[in-house]
Amino acid sequence: MSHKWLEWAKKIQSLSQAGLTFSKDVYDIERFEELRKISAEIMEEYTGLEMQKIKDLFTNETGYQTPKLDVRGVVFKDDKILMVREKIDDRWSLPGGFCDIGLSPKENIVKEIKEESGYDVIPTKLLALLDMNKHPHPPQPYHYYKLFIQCEIVGGYATVGVETKGIDFYFEDNLPNLSLNRNTESQIKLLFDFLRNSDKEAIID
Missing domain, CATH: 1.20.58 (Methane Monooxygenase Hydroxylase; Chain G, domain 1)
Known part of the structure; x- marks a missing residue:
């Protein structure tokens, strides 16, 4: 950057x-x-x-400052990836958000996917832990680590939430207009590598 x-x-x-x-x-x-x-x-x-x-x-914060943690859910279905349309910028992202105090990363992503897409999921694999400063995100005042967790749908149905206005699954070569603060095209394509290779090891910046 x-x-x-x-x-x-x-x-x-x-x-x-x-x-x-x-x-x-x-x-x-x-x-x-x-x-x-x-x-x-x-x-x-x-x-x-x-x-x-x-x-x-x-x-608005006290204490020693550390990077914030943003957790994103990676849900594949029929070779497509689940994305939600954000109300705040009318663009698309993987479901997720800041980790809440008192919840583990797995608990956080289950909650976020349910709230933003309506689906019930179980986390299955950590795919990547990325530093936003090493990826082409727009400039932001805070330093973020982004945690990508693969999940499997076990119930529920597509339902928009308070922060979302659309839900859909997309092929790798037909991605929608992305919310770049939340995820980049290169990150989404990196995640599709895990769909093609289930033995691929987690990526850490």
């Missing part, structure tokens, strides 16, 4: 948050608060987002 300004802003934000978490000296705390302000100003300058929205993004 070539968005160096975003990398710098996120690193400054991460360092400032760690400093605010562990520092006791009042002057050091002031310095780290200033660093966090600078990171927000960089984001405002290059993204056009309002400063208050950026501050809300950058100050």
